[in-house]
Amino acid sequence: MAKTASRIIKVDELARVEGEGALRLRIRDGVIRDVKFRIHEPPRFFEALLRGRIYSDAPDITSRICGICPVAYIMGASQAMEDALGVQVTGPLRDLRRLVYCGEWIESHVLHVFLLHAPDFLGYEDAILISKDHPELVATALRLKKLGNRILEVIGGRAIHPVNLKVGGVYKIPSRAAIRSLRDELQWAVETSLELVKAVSGFEFPDYSYDYNCVALKHKDEYAICEGRLVSSAGLDIPVSEFENHFGEEHVAHSNALHGASDTGAPYLVGPIARYNLNFDQLSPLARTAAQEAGLPRKVDNPFLSIVVRMVEVLYACEEALSLAEAYEEPDEACIDIVPAAGEGFGCTEAPRGICYHHYRLDEQGRITFARIMPPTSQNQKQIERDLWGVVERYMELPDDKLKWRCEQAIRNYDPCISCATHFLKLDVDRG
Amino acid sequence: MAAGKKPRLAVWKFSSCDGCQLSLLDCEDELLAVAEAVEIGFFLEATRAQVAGPYDISLVEGSISTPRDIKRIQKVRRQSRVLITIGACATSGGIQALRNLSDVDAFVNMVYAHPEFISTLATSTPISDHVKVDFELRGCPIDKYQLLEVLNAALNGRKPDIPAHSQCIECKLSGTVCVMVAQGIPCLGPVTQAGCGNICPGCERGCYGCFGPKEAPNPAALSGRLLELGMDLRQTRHFYRSFNTNAGAFRDESARLESIDG
Incomplete structure (x- = not known):
């Protein structure tokens, strides 16, 4: 491609992501003039339509923000309501929450790694085509994904939009036998994930790096999933309730998502790489060893390695789920007693794609008067644009179709959930 | 084809x-x-x-x-x-x-x-x-x-076998004890179409209407029972106003309840 050419590269409908988005790049004389995501996923106004509803409606309603990570919304909303109403879920109920969340990580990560992202690395349009050449690989991935869904079903009653989770606990206590029945398949899953980490680490990774400001939850006792303090690689260490003092949303013309930015206006990174970089020491010994053997550095700065990190997290989630299933004893009560009252509460959990923040205010009857939700993809959006800028600079020489695919692959590094962000992508590269 | x-x-x-x-x-x-x-x-x-x-x-x-x-x-x-x-x-x-x-x-x-x-x-x-x-x-x-x-x-060019009957039928068919009759838990099952595998009653929770109105429902009769069970008019109205808020029978019943509530 001659450097003097004017190029417009566009992707009107980005594939293998959740939701609707587009990308547009404008390059002139070999210099990038503009990089824009467009999110045309229509706005759905969740924060507005929650007003006036009773606090206990929030988990079920917000779960409909996203069919891929409903547990992140159910859990974040429940936690925020519990914070507002002064109760805390502990003991076996807390373990159940962590277990069902492991199920969502397994299901969502395996979906993304093998069905949505691996085709970019292997040069296929989709995973169905991979299955023609590598039937075992796809069959194994589907079995692992099914196990994630199985965990969601056993605890939550349903894989997509689970019904058995609520503010304060669960509707019905899952039986010890039902939870124990997951063990055999989880044992298989731990061994299989180890193999799959190796398989994924053998992919070829484009050359690009960025010094990310990673943001994730950190918990004193465990690799944070359901709770913790918010920490960053820039040294931030705050309770969840201070999130809005340090991070904001910007509303830009080309997007129906509100872009996340730190208080300095700089982009930041949430998700698997952020968690791995900040909480590596809290991974299991097996997961740490697998990461090292897969060639992952202690601090990952190449976003294309996110697929390996995601697979390491699958391995960890399978191990963690196995140990939770083995230790599970039925709680005495399905749910903590809750008395509706006025209050303000905050919740934040590690959705598969990164921190998902909830903030509500309730009146004295426990009705919602204010709601604010920050999904991970909104927070990552600014960083995605920054990465695209760098990837295009690095791979400017590629012909348009290859550059376009490379950009799509770079976007998929984030497993963007456009439905969540309400908000995403057409690549439209304008080299004119 | x-x-x-x-x-x-x-x-x-x-x-x-x-x-x-x-x-x-x-x-x-x-x-x-x-x-x-x-x-x-x-x-x-x-x-x-x-x-x-x-x-x-x-x-x-x-x-x-x-x-x-x-x-x-x-x-x-x-x-x-x-x-x-x-x-x-x-x-x-x-x-x-x-x-x-x-x-x-x-x-x-x-x-x-x-x-x-x-x-x-x-x-x-x-x-x-x-x-x-x-x-x-x-x-x-x-x-x-x-x-x-x-x-x-x-x-295969045939009509799909998707029943339009209520969740109640599904509970009966699967032997799930009625949560509303036995435990007094508010449930939309009597007016909601079957199809999910009666998962909520199976979790000792009332149906919350994911599948929308069944054929020929009678929501006014159900609302009467929900009010007797202790839901107030606003809660009852919101019960119909979720994922199928705009589906005919649910929309009309919630509007009727709103007009009573004033």
Whole structure:
């Protein structure tokens, strides 16, 4: 491609992501003039339509923000309501929450790694085509994904939009036998994930790096999933309730998502790489060893390695789920007693794609008067644009179709959930 | 469909959470068989590859909520021999149809700093308000086995076996003890279409209406019972106003309750 050419590269409908988005790049004389995501996923106004509803409606309603990570919304909303109403879920109920969340990580990560992202690395349009050449690989991935869904079903009653989770606990206590029945398949899953980490680490990774400001939850006792303090690689260490003092949303013309930015206006990174970089020491010994053997550095700065990190997290989630299933004893009560009252509460959990923040205010009857939700993809959006800028600079020489695919692959590094962000992508590269 | 040629399938998304089309990818045991039986012409969540229309079967997820959607669904209809809507958004307008009861400008102002960037309709409506729909599959989300049944039926040119009876029938058929009769738990089962596998009563929770109104429901009678069980008028109204808030019988009953409440 001659450097003097004017190029417009566009992707009107980005594939293998959740939701609707587009990308547009404008390059002139070999210099990038503009990089824009467009999110045309229509706005759905969740924060507005929650007003006036009773606090206990929030988990079920917000779960409909996203069919891929409903547990992140159910859990974040429940936690925020519990914070507002002064109760805390502990003991076996807390373990159940962590277990069902492991199920969502397994299901969502395996979906993304093998069905949505691996085709970019292997040069296929989709995973169905991979299955023609590598039937075992796809069959194994589907079995692992099914196990994630199985965990969601056993605890939550349903894989997509689970019904058995609520503010304060669960509707019905899952039986010890039902939870124990997951063990055999989880044992298989731990061994299989180890193999799959190796398989994924053998992919070829484009050359690009960025010094990310990673943001994730950190918990004193465990690799944070359901709770913790918010920490960053820039040294931030705050309770969840201070999130809005340090991070904001910007509303830009080309997007129906509100872009996340730190208080300095700089982009930041949430998700698997952020968690791995900040909480590596809290991974299991097996997961740490697998990461090292897969060639992952202690601090990952190449976003294309996110697929390996995601697979390491699958391995960890399978191990963690196995140990939770083995230790599970039925709680005495399905749910903590809750008395509706006025209050303000905050919740934040590690959705598969990164921190998902909830903030509500309730009146004295426990009705919602204010709601604010920050999904991970909104927070990552600014960083995605920054990465695209760098990837295009690095791979400017590629012909348009290859550059376009490379950009799509770079976007998929984030497993963007456009439905969540309400908000995403057409690549439209304008080299004119 | 031409003989010897695989039927061409397209999956379209409008305003939604992606959960219903994910149900297809969640058919872990059947996905590759489905992919074998059809030619996937358009399915953005799964593939970059696109084959131009016309399509033998189009699955449509999501509701119509922007000016652009209205044009796009007309185009989808023109290209589709059989058009099947999947899920509560596509068949009734979804949770986002709660906006139909409010001032959408106020909603935009509440969520976005620059309302002038946002293009949205005042309503969220089902696909059938805009184009002819050949079959509507209910659920928030749909049940994947019902989806396989509908696909199978469409591929074989027969009527899908999807019952329109209530959740109550499903509970009776599966031997689930009635949570409303036995425990006094408010339940929408008597007016809600079956299809989920009565999972909520199975979890000792009342049905909350994911599958929308059953055929010929009597919600006024149910509301009377819900009030006796201790729900107030507002709670009862909100019970109908969730994922199928804009579905005929639910919409009308919630409006009736609102008029009583004043």
